[in-house]
Amino acid sequence: MTLTKVGAAIRFQKLRMLVLSREGRVARQIGANLECLGVNHQAHAATLAECASELLARETEVVVAEIHSDYSDGLMLPGLLRELNATGRLKRIPHVLWTGEAAGQVDGSISGFQDSVADALAPQAWDHTLNGVSVSALVSHARLALAVGIQVQIAPDSRLESLEAGLGNLLDLPRVAQPVHTPSASRSIPTEDDVVSALTSGDGLRVVFQPQYDLVSRAVVGAEVLIRWKHTRYGEIPPAVLIPMVNRLGLDLLLFSYIEKRAIETLLALDKAGIDIPLAVNASAKTICTPGLAERLAGKMKRAGLPARRLKIELTEEFTSVDELSLSASLTALRGRGIQVSLDDFGAGSATLALLSQMPFDEMKIDGTLVRAVALTPASREIIAGTVALARLFNLRLVTEGIEDETTIALLCQLGCRVGQGYALARPMESADFMSSTAIAQALEAHLPA
Template sequence: MVVLAREGHFARRTAAELARLGVARQAHAATLGAATSAVLEDETDMVVAEIHSDYSDGLMLPSALKALNASGRLKLVPHVLWTGDGAPAEPANGAAQEWRDMLNGVSMTALASHARLARTAGIQVQIVRESGIGALQAGLERLLDAVRPPAPVRRSEPDHSPAEDDVIAALTSGEGLRVVFQPQYDLASRAVVGAEVLIRWQHARYGEVPPAVLIPMVNRLGLDLLLFSYIEKRAIETLLALDKAGIEIPLAVNASAKTICTPGLAERLAGKMKRAGLPAQRLKIELTEEFTSVDELTLSASLTALRARGIQVSLDDFGAGSATLALLSQMPFDEMKIDGTLVRAVALTPASREIIAGTVTLARLFNLRLVIEGIEDESTIALLCELGCRVGQGYALARPMESSDFLGNAAVLRRLDVSRATL
């Protein structure tokens, strides 16, 4: 066990209490760097970290452990126990509530929120406010029952991934590429109201290549427009198949700001939709968050041109990265999508529920449709409905589907809707 604390009474008292609890192997670290060195040198079960307003090393510890674990350098991921040097006498100035909400000058609310983030990242954290051996023992016992994240297996050889030439060959030939469809549902009726078109790449040697690997390579090579053209073509083909089946739902295609700002894009897409005999509003373009290097004036003009041609525009990943309120207020959009990280926390934290409820109000204020991403369990659906959310997508509703499965599923749901309408 490692005690991360400044030199002084707290460090000595904590070491003595751990010894009385039978912890024979313990080390003291006065800095975050010394603590990380200690856990790298020897397998460490736990780190007891001092919390104080003028000593931030304990707060930074979960981030450091997360990075070490991700690098594969830890054999064992330590648990973390945050505590302080004991509560001072209650102030006489009437600020009792304020005193109760602090741990050595650090907000208990902020600590609890930070601990939740750490647990989400795989680092188990407990907070012990009271001093004394009993409280310390209780905190340690709670951590003993906590599940540790698996430490990544370190490979003797570096990971292999597709080369840039492989990406170029795939995009120019289409070999190994395909699209899948993640349906979007009306959360109350469970009717399919749209779908997002997603790219998949099956490499001959490396198998299924994740989009998180493919997309950065495409952007780095400047092939984003080529990839967009491939997906857009498949989306229009699928819209024609849906139209033939009497299913009038839109399909959404992701695009970077660089792609959206391509000269003549709005005219080209509108022309393709017209030649296919499809209303332009059946095609939706989702602006991804990687747009910081694009001139805002050019982006605004390009979004306006798409909407002028009848093509819908959606702001993806609102609540994460660069998808900010400033962008929403300055640019023209038809729709916004709430990022899945907020959605996954909605059942866990009141703050997440308040943010989503506020976003629902914001969407109404801006006259935007709202889509909820990343819905992963059934209980979340009911909670989102209570908050005023109407449309969503995620694994709790449906995983991304191959083209044939999506068309079959949409046709079945269409027949169910028709049957309900005639009852």
């Protein structure tokens, strides 16, 4: 063994690694090369589900993931790591090393975040693929992963030298700081029984309100109603943990019912104060397609003496499994009863142009990821400008989410965005704070229409 290989063996021998590959042959090849590099602690997973089990069972420092055009698990891995980290059950977020067989000559390892390396490769990278997946697309995806705290490197092949270079680069990187979890939440999350108990009893549940502002006058013109859950043992439970559990248990309609009841109660209080603004409640397509939902909501608003237009339903992104014909009918029924419908997170996930062109909406909301990048990339500004034009074409109101600084507000106004929400304007407020805030008073003075 050469001195170089001896040095690598010493450096990597304590690494705990996981190989994510559907092909046993590929996994064995990667595993053998890792052994040559001195890696003594490694496991293999063929699917994301197996990968999640391994990561929760033992601390892992690096996941080597196969990239292939007809095997998406490697691409989905950063998203899985983000979700697992949100639960507080990961001791650390593993680094990721993507590998495959490159078409075209790519030397060394490709950084997913270092602009100097990525830019140096840019003229050639567009023509390279890793098992059919564009290298330039992988670099962009790696940058997105870094934005949520996941370090990624790309090895052009699974040979010894490539793996060594990729691992070396990963170990040289500073580990991204992870969210701090409370001691009680760092090892456990609420059980499904806890979720069922909370939804049936209401214990620990409450709603908060994030105002939406006219970006020019800074008057409040609406608000989004958001769920919060404080567990007696684990403290505040993030919606990213609660909502997937609710959906998995099939309790989405029960949660929606809790939120819409509080929304209508708050609308009554606003009405008594002479404040005419709508409140928006998030709903999955499954919830929206519940038989009789439009009639039930319209009936509740009528009995409360409130115009139906004051209630807005935001279609969230999780709708791909629902029949589009049923969804279209349900949205039309809501609008027919005077209830507004909004397309949430436009520009992310499944919120596509096709959906917008096929379904009836009153409003569209630009995803916060695009909004946060508006001051950083010309492409984001062009997309938002195009979305503004699209909203005008479809005669839709437009709301921009995720506004985090004054510079972004100024740029959005230049691009034609009129209404927005985000931390730069106001964080989600408790009910009493929302009702008494100065911004609400401004809305009252301005007598702005809903």
